[in-house]
Amino acid sequence: MAFALTRRSAMLGAVAAAAGTAMSGLIPGQRRAEASLPGKTAGITYRYGGKIWWADLDGGNARVLAADAGGAGSGTWSPDGSRLVYSNGFSLMSVRADGTETFTVLGVEATPVTEPAFTPDGAYVVFTADPMGLSIYHAAGRSGAGTRSGELTVPANGTPVSAAAVAADGTIVFQRGSDVYRVAGPTAVAKVISDAAAPDFSPDSASLAFVRAGQIWTANADGSGAAQLTTAANSGSTDNSDPAWATNGQSILFTSVEGGTPKIKRIDLATKAVTLLVAKGTEPTCQPVNRNTVHRVWGQTALGTAVAASRYNWADHSAADGTRGQAKAVVLSRDDTYLDALGGSALAVVKQGPLLITPPKSLHADTKAELQRVLAPGGTVYLLGGTAALSAAVETQVTGLGYTVVRLWGQDEYATAIAIAKAITATPSTIIVATSLKYYDALAAGAAAGATPGTVVVLCAGTALPAATAAYLNGFDPTQGSAGNSRVVAVGGPAMYALLNARNGGQLPAWPSTFYPPVLYGPTEFETAVEVARYFFPSPRTAAVATAVTWFDALTGGAMIGTADGPLLLGSAGDLGPATQAYFSENSATLELAVLLGGPLALKDTLIDALGRSIAAPGAYEFSQYTETSTGR
Numbered sequence: 001m002a003f004a005l006t007r008r009s010a011m012l013g014a015v016a017a018a019a020g021t022a023m024s025g026l027i028p029g030q031r032r033a034e035a036s037l038p039g040k041t042a043g044i045t046y047r048y049g050g051k052i053w054w055a056d057l058d059g060g061n062a063r064v065l066a067a068d069a070g071g072a073g074s075g076t077w078s079p080d081g082s083r084l085v086y087s088n089g090f091s092l093m094s095v096r097a098d099g100t101e102t103f104t105v106l107g108v109e110a111t112p113v114t115e116p117a118f119t120p121d122g123a124y125v126v127f128t129a130d131p132m133g134l135s136i137y138h139a140a141g142r143s144g145a146g147t148r149s150g151e152l153t154v155p156a157n158g159t160p161v162s163a164a165a166v167a168a169d170g171t172i173v174f175q176r177g178s179d180v181y182r183v184a185g186p187t188a189v190a191k192v193i194s195d196a197a198a199p200d201f202s203p204d205s206a207s208l209a210f211v212r213a214g215q216i217w218t219a220n221a222d223g224s225g226a227a228q229l230t231t232a233a234n235s236g237s238t239d240n241s242d243p244a245w246a247t248n249g250q251s252i253l254f255t256s257v258e259g260g261t262p263k264i265k266r267i268d269l270a271t272k273a274v275t276l277l278v279a280k281g282t283e284p285t286c287q288p289v290n291r292n293t294v295h296r297v298w299g300q301t302a303l304g305t306a307v308a309a310s311r312y313n314w315a316d317h318s319a320a321d322g323t324r325g326q327a328k329a330v331v332l333s334r335d336d337t338y339l340d341a342l343g344g345s346a347l348a349v350v351k352q353g354p355l356l357i358t359p360p361k362s363l364h365a366d367t368k369a370e371l372q373r374v375l376a377p378g379g380t381v382y383l384l385g386g387t388a389a390l391s392a393a394v395e396t397q398v399t400g401l402g403y404t405v406v407r408l409w410g411q412d413e414y415a416t417a418i419a420i421a422k423a424i425t426a427t428p429s430t431i432i433v434a435t436s437l438k439y440y441d442a443l444a445a446g447a448a449a450g451a452t453p454g455t456v457v458v459l460c461a462g463t464a465l466p467a468a469t470a471a472y473l474n475g476f477d478p479t480q481g482s483a484g485n486s487r488v489v490a491v492g493g494p495a496m497y498a499l500l501n502a503r504n505g506g507q508l509p510a511w512p513s514t515f516y517p518p519v520l521y522g523p524t525e526f527e528t529a530v531e532v533a534r535y536f537f538p539s540p541r542t543a544a545v546a547t548a549v550t551w552f553d554a555l556t557g558g559a560m561i562g563t564a565d566g567p568l569l570l571g572s573a574g575d576l577g578p579a580t581q582a583y584f585s586e587n588s589a590t591l592e593l594a595v596l597l598g599g600p601l602a603l604k605d606t607l608i609d610a611l612g613r614s615i616a617a618p619g620a621y622e623f624s625q626y627t628e629t630s631t632g633r
Contacts, residue, residue: 073115349450450562
């Protein structure tokens with residue numbers, strides 16, 4: 001029996017379906033409301049000599065950003081300005097704003113891929129691929145969904161397709177032949193402007209710049225109100241092309257050929273004044289900058305960090321604050337071992353409340369205070385484990401505060417995990433299997449399960465599958481594509497071998513002999529957590545890091561970050577580690593927030609800047625910290 005490593009694909013159908021009710025284009029989603037799209041301008045980029053160059057706004061201080069840029073198109077900046085995706089001819093490449101950490105987004109051996117354009121959420125790039133027409137792919141490439149995200153249903157139809165542009169509202173336009181078209185739906189296009197080339201949207205999505213008869217024109221986004229902008233008199237050329245709006249919407253950069261030499265110029269929309277920026281270059285674009293955020297959530301103790309994580313996510317039960325939600329339940333676990341709580345993060349997310357911890361024999365005063373702050377009397381508190389895990393005295397204390405107690409437990413941690421899974425859903429769409437002998441894999445899985453509807457976590461004992469877990473799994477059909485199936489995913493090498501041994505040993509007689517579940521694993525706990533994040537979170541908005549040395553912060557913080565639909569990654573006190581660092585960096589186009597779970601002893605302050613530099617353009621991040629006394633965010 002062999003197991004295959006696979007990743008979840010976000011197919012175009014889902015993208016198109018989401019957009020069908022949201023906008024006229026195909027791509028949904030903008031950055032959060034507090035982001036000021038398209039952002040301040042950091043600099044300009046352009047092509048010259050087979051390279052992409054970066055320069056100041058006035059064209060000064062030019063430096064090579066990408067030396068392998070042999071393709072076409074100006075490249076496309078992520079919404080926060082942290083990454084540029086460009087074509088080198090037959091591949092889409094991604095490079096950080098400082099010229100480091102380049103990776104291949106999409107490599108095609110025989111098909112030229114050119115002119116990429118980011119979607120406004122930073123998750124995808126739309127590009128032209130001869131002879132396919134327009135296509136779309138995850139911007140994170142190897143750390144995204146892994147396989148082609150699906151081709152836009154805009155084939156070339158024998159007429160060259162080029163110059164895709166995506167507006168901040170998600171509308172897509174492109175050039176087909178000598179006209180500009182808009183993508184009007186999953187299978188429909190509409191002509192916007194005749195006799196036009198190289199369209200580009202204004203930052204507010206209201207206008208288009210385009211080329212006609214060697215000059216730069218503008219029009220409304222629907223093609224009306226066309227007006228010529230450059231002339232031979234004001235630009236000094238009859239061969240102007242490649243218009244690119246400045247991020248402030250007040251000027252347009254363009255290529256202008258004089259005496260056979262292409263130059264980069266800028267025209268002010270109000271005055272029509274033209275300024276020379278670069279003496280030799282083509283295909284300019286502007287780098288926007290939107291600031292991202294790093295938060296530290298921590299307390300003086302592990303229990304205090306649990307309270308801080310709760311306060312970070314949840315408002316007072318009696319006072320909505322417009323930022324945090326109001327909890328509908330609380331999950332409570334013991335603070336001396338993780339065994340009964342490995343599925344607790346997912347439960348807390350699903351039940352919409354925090355995961356708190358307390359000593360087994362008595363309800364800790366700080367936990368009691370947070371419980372009373374976040375949950376109104378009459379609410380439900382889930383106790384994880386039997387009376388040996390959380391004593392009858394703890395249950396009595398909780399009920400004495402006016403809460404309804406639901407105890408989820410079994411004869412051991414394996415049966416308890418199944419009780420938790422059943423409390424989440426009786427019909428899981430995905431079942432994650434992870435070992436209980438180490439906490440790393442299951443805690444990363446718990447955050448992912450919470451953020452993924454219909455997903456539960458059950459446990460194996462290293463490479464062995466306990467009878468309770470085997471009986472539970474045997475009740476589901478894991479075959480992909482079958483009616484009512486439940487996908488089974490192994491997280492970590494031990495889980496993979498546990499499933500293998502169980503099937504070969506006859507513990508899963510109802511399973512098909514040809515079943516090959518996805519296996520998410522790496523050589524260490526750090527890489528395994530990254531593979532879980534890659535599989536379940538191809539386009540994350542937020543992500544958290546906890547120490548791998550202890551389990552407390554990852555457990556309670558996993559519930560916190562799962563509520564925010566983000567993955568839990570692992571690091572050491574003074575180092576994110578190469579795999580974790582790469583995940584943040586490669587997903588910086590969508591990541592707006594990175595969270596350190598735990599105090600400076602668990603994760604040193606040096607990691608603040610390491611995270612900030614990973615998710616943001618140089619210097620473009622802010623830092624805040626939240627403790628067990630914080631009152632909101």
